Amino acid sequence: MKLNTKKRLQRPVYAMGMGGGGGGGMGGACFIYDNNLQANNTLVTPDVVFQRSIDMNIPLTMDDGRTVNMWGFSDGGGGGMGGATFPSAAMRVTQGQIVHSILSVNMMWAHTIHHHGIEPGWESDGVGHLTWDVRGTSFTYQWRPMHAGTYFYHCHTNTVLHAEMGMYGALIVDPPEGPGTLYENGPTYDVEAFWVVDEIDSSWHTLPWSAGTCGADVGLNDLNPDYFVITGVDGSGSSAFGAAAISPVVQVGQKLLARYICAGYHPQRIDFGGLTGTVYMSDGRPLPNPVQATELRAHSAERYDVIFAPTEPGEYIISTDIIHWVSGEVLGTTHAKVTVVA
Amino acid sequence: MKRRDFLKAGTAGLAGAITGSTGMLTWSPRARAATITKTLYITDGFINQIDGTSVYFRGYSNSSGTLDVPGESMIVQEGDTVEITLVNTLATEHNFVIDGMADSGVVGAFSSRTFSFTAGNPGTYMFYDNANGVYNQLLGLHGGFAVMPQNSSNELYPGSRTFVQQQFWLFHDIDPAWNDRLRQGLTPNTAYVPRYFTLNGLGGRPPGAPGNADPNVNSMIDPRSALHGSIGDRTLVRILNAGLAAQSVHVHGNHMEWLTENGQIRPDVWEKDCLYLDGNRGILDMIYPYDVPPDSWPPATHGEYPMHLHSEMSQTAAGGYYLFGAITDIFFE
Secondary structure (H helix, E strand, O other): OOOOOOOOOOOOOOOOOOEEHHHHHOOOOOOOOHHHHHOOOOOOOOEEEEEEEEEEEEEEEOOOOOEEEEEEEEEEOOOOOOOOOOOOEEEEEEEEOOOEEEEEEEEEEEEEEEEEOOOOOHHHHOOOOOOOEEEEEEEEEEEOOOOOEEEEEEEEHHHHHOOOOOOOOOOEOOOOOOOOEOOOOOOEOOOEEEEEEEEEEEEHOOOOOOOOOOOOOOOOOOOOOEEEEEEEEEEOHHHHHHHHOOOOEEOOOOOEEEEEEEOOOOOOEEEOOOOOOEEEEEEEEEEEEEEEEEEEEEEOOOOEEEEEEOOOEEEEEEEEEEOOOOOEEEEEEEEEEEEEEO | OHHHHHHHHHHOOOOEEEEHHHHHOOOOOOOOEEEEEEEEEEEEEEEEEEOOOEEEEEEEOOOOOOOOOOOOEEEEEEEOOOEEEEOOOOOOOOOOOEEEOEOOEEEOOOEEEEEEOOOOOOOOEEEOOEEEEEHHHHHHHHHEEEOOOOOOOOOOOOOOEEEEEEEEEEEEEEEEHHHHHOOOOOOOOOOOOEEEEEEEOOOOOOOOOOOOOOOOOOOOOOOOOOOOEEEOOOOEEEEEOOOOOOOEEEEEOOOEEEEEEOOEEEEEEEEOEEEEEOOOOOOOEEEEOOOOOOOOOOOOEEEEEEEEEEHHHHOOOOOOOOOOOEEEEEEEO
């Protein structure tokens, strides 16, 4: 690994792309900072490279038969379209590796990648207004994760809309021991589940990428979800019960690690359905003293890593209520299942 | 408070009377309790929002001719006598309460009252008006209040993790339809749908926006809100929510050391990048450690990162205007 010795990036002189100016634009984009883009001259030879491009057309079929359009990051470069899933392909790395995330975006829209909970240099933080948005080119984010744990990455351009549209994926940092150990010298696990719980307001899902940025009232202050998903699957019924990564089968004597990500904007309460788990980590940091829990509350972008060592065979339904941020009303519930066999 | 002010304040102060708002803000550790006096004028008026909407507010103001939303934050010391004079310039009844510590009683229309209380346990509190349920708090009658431990300049409570500077992040959310009904003396008759979101009374003004360079307008650079520090400048942030929406407080650059939740000392200090802030007077204390951003390569000592609420609806104004909501900047200098 060799350091690039060029001088640091200079803080950009701000200039806005596409429409610029204040509010009042019609159909354009305002306060988008693609014109600021600089090459990342902190780059060194990476250990791991992820290529991501943009897909703005990911149909997600719900239990009621309706299809809702999602956006996401394709696993591959070139700025092309298509091929992404919801959630986007996970990034999984080992603590201490130098990682490059290369984002390629065509001219049709602007996006970034922010590796949430990862704390890189500011030029690699992916926050549009403090650095730049990416449009019509590629940009390489560099980070070296030093804390194992559960994270996620998401777009940080017009974030309120783009993250709601599904532009996120799991980001897992394994300790030097590799998968099977939660953090360095930490607890081990045999089976892994991903409970990424999100709410969808389908009325937002026909908006253009720059909606609201020029001041139009497009209702982004008021999220009224009508669908509730867990790791990309309609969670209102039992649709997630057949997905092993969401609804695992565990033998008595095995340890199940659940990586729970609150991916929505409203608060959540997750109930472990009669199981008691040990919460070892939150937000990519070990707790000084692990906590026993039968349920947790969480708010947007919090993560909790919970290990279960079930002793009784049976089916345990994991229910996550999505709770209105003002009223406290339960708006919907997702369901996963843990099957424990002898 | 910036570090230089904090250190300057630390050289002054003995027992005795400290008057006026300046006395409040230049709190310094003292061996003995003092009497702190402060006059708050309950005023009202309109504040223009980014979309041109003029919204009605009331505030605990520093003069009869201003409208200060939120009221200026105060820092006192455990055991101090705090003497508040409330001057109600309005035609409605108001009060001043701090849960478990202070209650002015009702101050009638166009009247004044002086009352005093003893600063209680060290920690972070909200002063607010509950004379009409939650409505006056929502109209802007709220502010941050801190009690420092006796003889300590660097602890939240005796034995807490230490800091070198401190400040308040007071969040609010506003449904202008409610404010307008209350202005008319009417009870709100619609569901509460917040439409504006502020940090210490201001919203963001991103680069290129009107007011971007004005710290009196832009929460991103408002010195009450933005964090400034070098590596090691551990910063205590007292986080309060005067609005009704539960928020997720998210920082970039470093994880936060989470010390308290709603007045309770956490049994362990967890390091978090998001903190769950309850609506309607939720309170948190955290230290932003100003460590080298741990995942930077090469290791970064300078940069600019955001604090924003991850309950992202709060990052908007008037249904759009992403980045004009409750957000500020964290400067590594």
